[in-house]
Amino acid sequence: MTQQRVRFYQIGSYAAGNRLLDPDQGSVQADAQRTNSLNSGHRACQGCGEALGARYALDAVMRATGNQMVAVNATGCLEVFSTPYPETAWQVPWLHSLFGNAPAVATGVAAALKAKGRTGVRVVGQGGDGGTVDIGLACLSGMFERNDDVLYICYDNGGYMNTGVQRSGATPHAAATTTTPAVGPEPGNNFGQGKSLPLIAMAHRIPYVATATVADLRDLEYKAKRAMEFRGARYLHVLVPCPLGWRTASNQTIQIARLATETGIFPVFEAEDGEVVGVSKIRRRRPVSDYLEPQGRYAHLFGAAPREDVIARIQAEADRNVRSFGLVDPRCRSMEG
Amino acid sequence: MSEASKHGPLPFAITLDVGSSLANKTGSWRTEVPAYVDRLPPCNDACPAGENIQQWLHHAEEAGYEAAWRQIMADNPFPAIMGRVCYRPCETACNRATLDEAVGINSVERFLGDEAIKQGWTVPVEAEPTGKQVLVVGAGPSGLAVAYHLTLLGHQVTVRDSCPEAGGMMRYGIPAYRLPRDVVDAEVQRIVDLGVRLELGTTVTDLEVALSSFDAVFLAVGAHVGRRADIPAGDSAHILDAVSVLAGLEEGEQPLLGRRVAVYGGGNTALDVARTARRLGATDAVVVYRRTRDRMPAHDLEVKEALEEGIRMRWLSTIAYAGAGQIKIEKMKLDETGFPQPTGEFEELAADSVVLALGQLSDLTLVENLEDVTIADGVVQVGKDLMTGHPGLFAGGDMVPSDRTVTVAIGHGKKAARSIDAWLRGTADERAARHELATYDRLNTWYYADAPATVRPRLDLARRITTFDEVTGGLDASTALFEARRCLSCGNCLECDNCFSVCPDNAVIKLGQGRYEIDLDFCKGCGLCAAECPSGAIEMFPERL
Numbered sequence: 044m045t046q047q048r049v050r051f052y053q054i055g056s057y058a059a060g061n062r063l064l065d066p067d068q069g070s071v072q073a074d075a076q077r078t079n080s081l082n083s084g085h086r087a088c089q090g091c092g093e094a095l096g097a098r099y100a101l102d103a104v105m106r107a108t109g110n111q112m113v114a115v116n117a118t119g120c121l122e123v124f125s126t127p128y129p130e131t132a133w134q135v136p137w138l139h140s141l142f143g144n145a146p147a148v149a150t151g152v153a154a155a156l157k158a159k160g161r162t163g164v165r166v167v168g169q170g171g172d173g174g175t176v177d178i179g180l181a182c183l184s185g186m187f188e189r190n191d192d193v194l195y196i197c198y199d200n201g202g203y204m205n206t207g208v209q210r211s212g213a214t215p216h217a218a219a220t221t222t223t224p225a226v227g228p229e230p231g232n233n234f235g236q237g238k239s240l241p242l243i244a245m246a247h248r249i250p251y252v253a254t255a256t257v258a259d260l261r262d263l264e265y266k267a268k269r270a271m272e273f274r275g276a277r278y279l280h281v282l283v284p285c286p287l288g289w290r291t292a293s294n295q296t297i298q299i300a301r302l303a304t305e306t307g308i309f310p311v312f313e314a315e316d317g318e319v320v321g322v323s324k325i326r327r328r329r330p331v332s333d334y335l336e337p338q339g340r341y342a343h344l345f346g347a348a349p350r351e352d353v354i355a356r357i358q359a360e361a362d363r364n365v366r367s368f369g370l371v372d373p374r375c376r377s378m379e380g
Numbered sequence: 381m382s383e384a385s386k387h388g389p390l391p392f393a394i395t396l397d398v399g400s401s402l403a404n405k406t407g408s409w410r411t412e413v414p415a416y417v418d419r420l421p422p423c424n425d426a427c428p429a430g431e432n433i434q435q436w437l438h439h440a441e442e443a444g445y446e447a448a449w450r451q452i453m454a455d456n457p458f459p460a461i462m463g464r465v466c467y468r469p470c471e472t473a474c475n476r477a478t479l480d481e482a483v484g485i486n487s488v489e490r491f492l493g494d495e496a497i498k499q500g501w502t503v504p505v506e507a508e509p510t511g512k513q514v515l516v517v518g519a520g521p522s523g524l525a526v527a528y529h530l531t532l533l534g535h536q537v538t539v540r541d542s543c544p545e546a547g548g549m550m551r552y553g554i555p556a557y558r559l560p561r562d563v564v565d566a567e568v569q570r571i572v573d574l575g576v577r578l579e580l581g582t583t584v585t586d587l588e589v590a591l592s593s594f595d596a597v598f599l600a601v602g603a604h605v606g607r608r609a610d611i612p613a614g615d616s617a618h619i620l621d622a623v624s625v626l627a628g629l630e631e632g633e634q635p636l637l638g639r640r641v642a643v644y645g646g647g648n649t650a651l652d653v654a655r656t657a658r659r660l661g662a663t664d665a666v667v668v669y670r671r672t673r674d675r676m677p678a679h680d681l682e683v684k685e686a687l688e689e690g691i692r693m694r695w696l697s698t699i700a701y702a703g704a705g706q707i708k709i710e711k712m713k714l715d716e717t718g719f720p721q722p723t724g725e726f727e728e729l730a731a732d733s734v735v736l737a738l739g740q741l742s743d744l745t746l747v748e749n750l751e752d753v754t755i756a757d758g759v760v761q762v763g764k765d766l767m768t769g770h771p772g773l774f775a776g777g778d779m780v781p782s783d784r785t786v787t788v789a790i791g792h793g794k795k796a797a798r799s800i801d802a803w804l805r806g807t808a809d810e811r812a813a814r815h816e817l818a819t820y821d822r823l824n825t826w827y828y829a830d831a832p833a834t835v836r837p838r839l840d841l842a843r844r845i846t847t848f849d850e851v852t853g854g855l856d857a858s859t860a861l862f863e864a865r866r867c868l869s870c871g872n873c874l875e876c877d878n879c880f881s882v883c884p885d886n887a888v889i890k891l892g893q894g895r896y897e898i899d900l901d902f903c904k905g906c907g908l909c910a911a912e913c914p915s916g917a918i919e920m921f922p923e924r925l
């Protein structure tokens with residue numbers, strides 16, 4: 044199972060650390076000696092989920108590999124806010140090439156390391172949802188299909204945030220972006236087929252696929268560590284709320300990610316060789332409106348003329364996630380509020 | 381922004397050395413700034429004895445039982461007694477009650493108190509003797525508490541009490557099945573051993589003399605006179621009052637209650653005397669009360685326990701006449717203001733005795749002749765510092781206006797000790813301003829694991845109604861630890877490292893030993909640390925621009 048057992052230590056296992064636990068039972072982030080892969084002084088917005096998620100994930104990989112890691116970054120916020128020439132916020136070996144080719148570059152780095160006999164050094168490719176589910180998909184699918192020894196991490200903020208919040212293949216239904224404005228009878232992003240990259244990755248039957256969010260640090264760290272226990276292609280999809288694009292308060296980044304999982308909007312699970320092996324159960328199930336309402340990108344669904352019909356469609360999508368991933372423990376409390 | 385090129389005429393894009401983002405002080409973006417704060421936990425706020433509950437739970441959570449006990453002792457010298465008879469306003473206020481169930485503060489307190497007795501822990505007197513003499517009249521909780529605190533402050537205290545044993549109502553009122561006497565003995569003796577002069581069997585009658593031979597006097601005579609009611613009664617009716625019955629029992633008398641006992645009143649004393657009657661062999665103990673259960677001043681738990689023990693309740697009833705072996709009850713109904721009104725319907729009830737439990741009055745003859753002492757509503761009026769109108773004469777506990785509980789009496793003792801100390805030294809007793817309350821809405825309860833409260837063991841019913849053995853059992857080391865760890869640490873950092881972890885800008889510095897600091901060079905003021913702090917120990921303040 045991907046979740047921690049409940050320990051009867053004051054705040055149980057949900058916080059980053061705990062004065063009553065041995066330090067080695069705390070999270071990587073709770074360690075004063077953590078790598079801080081992405082250091083202070085970067086230019087991400089206040090409360091950026093992507094900056095947070097990237098540090099969480101790479102620090103965990105650094106710990107898991109004994110600091111033997113190279114990161115390859117696609118173009119996107121994470122690259123732009125971290126490395127304005129000639130500064131860098133990265134405290135790990137880090138490479139940038141283009142928007143759409145990070146998986147291929149990562150494959151190349153892994154191949155080069157192998158040629159040099161340095162297979163102890165592990166490779167991580169990373170990028171935003173645009174770079175991953177849209178322009179980088181061909182390279183990524185190839186990387187999966189060849190089972191190259193790379194962990195690829197997608198930081199999903201549901202749009203092309205770096206260039207001004209345009210729609211991507213990962214933008215959720217009904218969300219307003221600059222290219223899917225809240226106008227007309229079907230405001231915001233249209234209800235298309237959807238594009239779940241975790242499921243696409245699983246269809247490649249690669250050794251390890253997992254999803255995570257910045258709201259559950261322990262789970263994210265566990266998955267980054269678990270991924271490093273495999274060789275071959277691995278994929279980690281991390282939900283990282285974006286205060287700018289989602290139009291949320293900067294202090295709500297983690298709470299919004301938490302609501303995404305507690306509503307069933309974003310299923311958190313892990314899969315091995317194409318089969319789901321673990322699911323994070325919803326702890327306190329909430330209706331999707333709790334997740335949608337605080338976000339400015341869904342403001343058009345609320346207010347004077349609320350779009351109950353659209354909210355119901357989104358609720359139906361969440362209900363389907365709950366069903367198909369088994370997100371609710373039958374003994375769990377029913378939906379509140 | 382960065383170093384100048386050390387190289388020759390190269391293209392711009394490779395002329396600069398790699399620099400660190402640390403050159404970019406993002407702290408300048410900030411419009412709000414986080415700060416670590418300490419808020420007043422609601423439990424502490426509600427404790428009449430002013431205990432720093434959260435702090436002692438904090439020690440107990442790491443099994444630091446002695447440190448936890450010492451923290452209680454700073455405010456309250458009776459942890460083992462508190463853990464048995466306190467009405468637990470702290471638990472009523474506890475934020476965890478909103479989440480699932482209140483922290484069993486009282487049961488942990490009892491565990492600590494019992495542990496101290498078992499281990500023989502004591503408190504040292506560290507203050508230099510001041511040479512000041514203080515007289516305390518009454519060895520109840522209030523008088524003993526004041527003696528304890530004043531002794532620790534270096535004063536010489538003499539406590540006088542009419543009774544042969546110290547403890548006041550803790551010994552002569554509260555029944556032993558709720559408060560075993562060896563517990564009272566142990567906690568009283570610990571105070572006496574500090575150097576308090578205890579003069580028992582000594583009734584103080586002349587305050588003028590006392591005031592001239594002591595530097596200050598504290599009165600804590602309690603409220604021991606049972607309130608009477610004018611019940612028409614036949615010559616052979618057997619009418620007693622509850623406090624005398626309970627006190628008599630303590631002095632070894634066997635009160636002649638008979639097998640059928642009617643207790644008149646609806647407070648805790650009524651239940652205590654009914655449950656006592658049951659233990660003394662009454663087959664039928666009936667509590668007659670003129671209102672309904674929900675209006676009863678007695679605590680719900682006590683009512684529940686009494687019912688379990690077979691006590692019968694006659695709600696909406698008054699005693700109209702008491703005869704031999706028989707009483708006449710009039711049924712009442714509540715009017716629209718909730719006041720009971722007679723209905724004219726009567727009923728006979730078999731009763732060998734009637735015990736009146738209609739509240740207690742203070743015997744204030746001691747102060748009647750002091751002109752500058754004001755008595756109103758049957759109690760002595762005091763200032764905020766608990767001083768009466770007479771300089772150097774202080775009073776507390778049941779004899780002054782307040783709730784009549786052991787805990788309030790102990791709180792008065794602490795407060796009066798501070799005032800008396802200030803009075804003796806000729807200084808002002810200055811108290812630090814109270815911190816803002818750590819309300820539930822300031823917590824981020826997501827981080828707390830679900831953990832139901834620990835239930836205290838109870839004596840089986842058969843032994844409850846035949847003996848005076850203690851009804852409620854204590855926790856053991858493991859359950860006490862579990863219970864202590866249920867505390868949410870409201871309004872005070874619990875060292876969870878969340879703030880250090882959730883900052884997207886690494887702007888929280890972990891200093892170790894439970895200390896953190898905001899790095900103002902890089903904090904952008906996003907507020908995530910404050911939002912994700914479980915205990916509400918971080919607050920955002922507007923940045924001065």
Ligand SMILES: Cc1cc2nc3c(=O)[nH]c(=O)nc-3n(C[C@H](O)[C@H](O)[C@H](O)COP(=O)(O)OP(=O)(O)OC[C@H]3O[C@@H](n4cnc5c(N)ncnc54)[C@H](O)[C@@H]3O)c2cc1C
Pocket residue numbers: 465466467517518519520521522523540541542543547548549550553554555582583584585600601602603604623626648649652746776777778779783784785786787789
């Ligand atoms: C039956 C009963 C049960 C109770 N149960 C609880 C409970 O469960 N929890 C709770 O919190 N509270 C309870 N209370 C209330 C609580 O006992 C009192 O509020 C508390 O004891 C008051 O403390 P005190 O120090 O003011 O006075 P007391 O405890 O009444 O002590 C006063 C002392 O002064 C002495 N004294 C009086 N006059 C003189 C004099 N002239 N010279 C010398 N000595 C004198 C008396 O002998 C007595 O020992 C109960 C009360 C009763 C009657």
Ligand SMILES: Cc1ncc(C[n+]2csc(CCOP(=O)(O)OP(=O)(O)O)c2C)c(N)n1
Pocket residue numbers: 093118119120121141142143170171172173174175200202203204205206211
């Ligand atoms: C081939 C190419 N097309 C367009 C761009 C411009 N561009 C840079 S970042 C970006 C969007 C990045 O979106 P995403 O990958 O989701 O990352 P985010 O900024 O949201 O983190 C775009 C369109 C580019 N750099 N290269």
Ligand code: SF4
Pocket residue numbers: 421422423424433434437473474475476483485866867868869870
């Ligand atoms: S949870 Fe702890 S700090 Fe908060 S009110 Fe309860 S006992 Fe006090």
Ligand code: SF4
Pocket residue numbers: 090414882883884885886887888898899902903904905906907908909910
């Ligand atoms: S999380 Fe970091 S940047 Fe945000 S307010 Fe707290 S210290 Fe400042």
Ligand code: SF4
Pocket residue numbers: 416872873874875876877878879880896909912913914915916917918
């Ligand atoms: S987040 Fe945790 S470590 Fe930080 S102030 Fe709050 S309780 Fe303390």
Ligand SMILES: [Mg+2]
Pocket residue numbers: 171172173198199200201202203204211
């Ligand atoms: Mg994106």
